[in-house]
Amino acid sequence: MKKRLILPLLLGAGMYVDAQQIVQREPVIAGMVAEVRADSLESYIHQLVSFGTRNTLSSTTDKKKGIGAARNWVLEKFKSNIPASGGRLSVQLDTITLPADGKRIDVPVNLGNVMATLKGTDPLDKRIYIVTGHLDSRATDVMDRTIDAPGANDDGSGVAALIEMVRVMSRHPYPATIVFVAVSGEEQGLQGSDHLADRAAKENWQVDAMLNNDMIGQNSSSETDLHDNTRVRVFSEGIPATADEKQLAFIKQVGMENDGNARQLARYIKETGERYVDNLNVMLIYRNDRFLRGGDHTPFVKRGMTAVRITDMYENFDHQHQTIRKEKGVQYGDLPEFMDFEYLRKNTALNLAVLASLSTAPSKPQEVKLDVKQLTNYSRLYWAASQQGRPKGYYVLMRETSSPVWQKKFFTTATELTIPYSKDNYLFAVQAVGENGAESQAVFPGIGR
Known part of the structure; x- marks a missing residue:
C-alpha cells in the first residue's frame, strides 16, 4: 500500500503544544452538551435526598424512605425516556441477594442495580460503554440504616448525571450500545459494581470503556478551604492489574508504564471533554483511585476491563460520610446546599460528550504495529482497519515520553504511515x-518486524 506523510493536524483543547489550537465540535454532540441543565440536575438531587437514607x-419495601423507594424512583425516571428513544431504551432493576459477610453486611440484603440500556443501531457493532454512579x-456509621443520610454529592451527583444523560442521549442514535447503571452497595464494599462487572464478564459483554462517576458536584475542600469548579x-491505572510476567516485561522494555488502556481512556476523556465543555480542565491523576482507596470502577479493572474514575477536584470531608449535625458552628452532612450545580452540569456534559463520541466513532484500529526491522530515525506504523464503523481515516498520535497528553496528530486515509x-x-x-470527526480510543503499538 502506498505510504503517505501527512502534516500534523491539531485538534481539540488541552494539548500541550505551542501552535494555535483549533477546536472542532461535532454539531450533534455539541447540541446534546447544550441540553444538559443545571436546574434539572438540582431537582434530581433534592428528590434523591428526600428519601431520607439510601443506605x-x-x-426495600417502604414506598417513601430508603434504598427501595429511591431505586424505584430512578427506575421510573429512566423508563420515562423509552418513548423518545424509539424503543431503543430498555430499563431493568437487576437484583441479587447478598448474604451476611460479618463485615458491612450483617443480614441478607436485597441489592438492586438500576440499569438503562440504550441499544446501538448497528447490529454488527458489539461495543458496550458503561457509565455508573452509586445510588x-x-x-458516619456505615451500618446505621435508619438515620438520615442524604448523600447529595456522594453519590447523588453521579446518579443525577445518569438521569440527565439518559434524558438527553435517548433521543439520538448511536451505532454502539451505552449502559447507564445506578449501582448499589458501594459503601458496603463495591457490591453492586462487583455484581455488574461479574455479569459483564460472564455474559461476554464487549466492554470498550467504563466511566465511574463518584462525587462530581461539589467544588470545595475541607481544612484547606480551596474552591475550584473549573x-x-x-483517576486511571497505569500498569494493568491483570498483566502477566511477559506483559510486564514488554511494558518495561518499551516504556509504556503510562500507556495502558485506562490511561488512553483518561487522555481521551481529557481531550474530548475539554473540546466540548467550556471552562473545564480535566486533571489526569496517575493512580487507579485516591490514595489507598477504591471505587466502583475497580471491579472492572480487576477483570481486565478499561475503566476509570471521574470525581471532584477536591473532597470535603465535612460533607462526606458524615451524620448531619452542627459542632462548634460547623455544619456537617452531605446536603444539597453544599453543592455547585453548575459544576455538576459541566461534569455531566463531560461524560455525555465522551460517551457520544466513543459510541459514534469507528472501533479501534486492529493489530497496530511499530516497525523495528531496521535502525532508522523515521518511525513507521501500520495496522488493520477498524472492525466496526466506517472510518474516513486514522490519526497517528505522537508525544514526548515526558508528556501526559498527545501533542501531535498525523492524519492518513491509509493503514500505515511513516513519519520523520x-x-x-x-x-x-x-x-x-x-466521517463525523468522532475518534476511537488510541491503541499503543506492538512490535512489528
Whole structure:
C-alpha cells in the first residue's frame, strides 16, 4: 500500500503544544452538551435526598424512605425516556441477594442495580460503554440504616448525571450500545459494581470503556478551604492489574508504564471533554483511585476491563460520610446546599460528550504495529482497519515520553504511515476517525518486524 506523510493536524483543547489550537465540535454532540441543565440536575438531587437514607441496608419495601423507594424512583425516571428513544431504551432493576459477610453486611440484603440500556443501531457493532454512579448513601456509621443520610454529592451527583444523560442521549442514535447503571452497595464494599462487572464478564459483554462517576458536584475542600469548579479529576491505572510476567516485561522494555488502556481512556476523556465543555480542565491523576482507596470502577479493572474514575477536584470531608449535625458552628452532612450545580452540569456534559463520541466513532484500529526491522530515525506504523464503523481515516498520535497528553496528530486515509520522528524519543499510538470527526480510543503499538 502506498505510504503517505501527512502534516500534523491539531485538534481539540488541552494539548500541550505551542501552535494555535483549533477546536472542532461535532454539531450533534455539541447540541446534546447544550441540553444538559443545571436546574434539572438540582431537582434530581433534592428528590434523591428526600428519601431520607439510601443506605444499602435500609428498607426495600417502604414506598417513601430508603434504598427501595429511591431505586424505584430512578427506575421510573429512566423508563420515562423509552418513548423518545424509539424503543431503543430498555430499563431493568437487576437484583441479587447478598448474604451476611460479618463485615458491612450483617443480614441478607436485597441489592438492586438500576440499569438503562440504550441499544446501538448497528447490529454488527458489539461495543458496550458503561457509565455508573452509586445510588446508596451513608452516615458516619456505615451500618446505621435508619438515620438520615442524604448523600447529595456522594453519590447523588453521579446518579443525577445518569438521569440527565439518559434524558438527553435517548433521543439520538448511536451505532454502539451505552449502559447507564445506578449501582448499589458501594459503601458496603463495591457490591453492586462487583455484581455488574461479574455479569459483564460472564455474559461476554464487549466492554470498550467504563466511566465511574463518584462525587462530581461539589467544588470545595475541607481544612484547606480551596474552591475550584473549573477542574475535575480522572483517576486511571497505569500498569494493568491483570498483566502477566511477559506483559510486564514488554511494558518495561518499551516504556509504556503510562500507556495502558485506562490511561488512553483518561487522555481521551481529557481531550474530548475539554473540546466540548467550556471552562473545564480535566486533571489526569496517575493512580487507579485516591490514595489507598477504591471505587466502583475497580471491579472492572480487576477483570481486565478499561475503566476509570471521574470525581471532584477536591473532597470535603465535612460533607462526606458524615451524620448531619452542627459542632462548634460547623455544619456537617452531605446536603444539597453544599453543592455547585453548575459544576455538576459541566461534569455531566463531560461524560455525555465522551460517551457520544466513543459510541459514534469507528472501533479501534486492529493489530497496530511499530516497525523495528531496521535502525532508522523515521518511525513507521501500520495496522488493520477498524472492525466496526466506517472510518474516513486514522490519526497517528505522537508525544514526548515526558508528556501526559498527545501533542501531535498525523492524519492518513491509509493503514500505515511513516513519519520523520525517532521512536527512541517519542511515544506513538493510532486511533480511527469517523466521517463525523468522532475518534476511537488510541491503541499503543506492538512490535512489528
